[in-house]
Every structure is written in structure tokens, then in C-alpha cells.
Amino acid sequence: MAATSVIPLYRVILLEYAALAKYKMKTHKSGAKRYKISGSGKILHRQGWRGHLNTKKSGSRKRRLEGWTELSPANENKVTFQLPYRNKKYST
Numbered sequence: 105m106a107a108t109s110v111i112p113l114y115r116v117i118l119l120e121y122a123a124l125a126k127y128k129m130k131t132h133k134s135g136a137k138r139y140k141i142s143g144s145g146k147i148l149h150r151q152g153w154r155g156h157l158n159t160k161k162s163g164s165r166k167r168r169l170e171g172w173t174e175l176s177p178a179n180e181n182k183v184t185f186q187l188p189y190r191n192k193k194y195s196t
Contacts, residue, residue, distance in 0.1 A: 115185065129188040129189070130188075131186070131187060131188065131189060132185075132186035132187070135183060135186030135187055136186070136187060138150070139175070139183055139186075139187065140172070141187075141190050145190075146174050146175070147174070147175040147180055147183050147184075147187075147190075148172040148173065148174060148175065149172065149173065149175050150171075150172060150173075151169045151170075151171075151173055152169075153169055154166065154169050154170075
């Protein structure tokens with residue numbers, strides 16, 4: 105079975121209320137700095153385990169942890185609420 109992301113009901117009600125009240129949702133600034141959206145709408149993030157104690161890690165391991173990688177579907181719902189104004193054209 106494929107994993108599906110489910111939005112809790114209280115979040116849906118909150119979003120509808122915000123739309124009715126004509127308030128703007130705020131972008132979570134640390135989330136905006138940590139994630140980026142690819143051209144096809146995927147959420148990308150940097151991998152961890154590169155901060156320190158790198159001398160004991162092999163070069164291939166450090167190269168594998170370089171760059172951006174796709175966010176798992178389990179965490180996509182959380183990041184979507186941090187970035188409410190990501191391109192709606194590509195959102196799932």
C-alpha cells in the first residue's frame with residue numbers, strides 16, 4: 105500500500121477560517137531557509153551528518169551526503185504548512 109498524507113481536520117478548519125478572515129498565512133522563516141521546491145514541485149532538503157567529526161567518515165560517505173535530496177512523503181505534510189505559499193501549480 106502506498107503511504108498517503110492526511111491533513112488533520114483541525115488544520116483544514118484553520119485554513120478555511122484564515123481564508124474567510126482574509127488573514128495572510130506566515131511563512132516559517134527557518135523552514136524557508138532549509139527547504140527548496142524543485143521545478144516539478146518536489147520538496148528538497150539537505151542531508152545531515154556532515155557537521156562535525158568528519159575525519160572518521162569515508163570520502164564516499166561524505167560525498168553521498170552532499171547536495172539536495174527529496175523529502176520523504178511522511179514529512180511532506182509538515183513542511184507544506186511551513187511553506188504555505190509554495191507554487192500551487194505543482195502541489196500534490
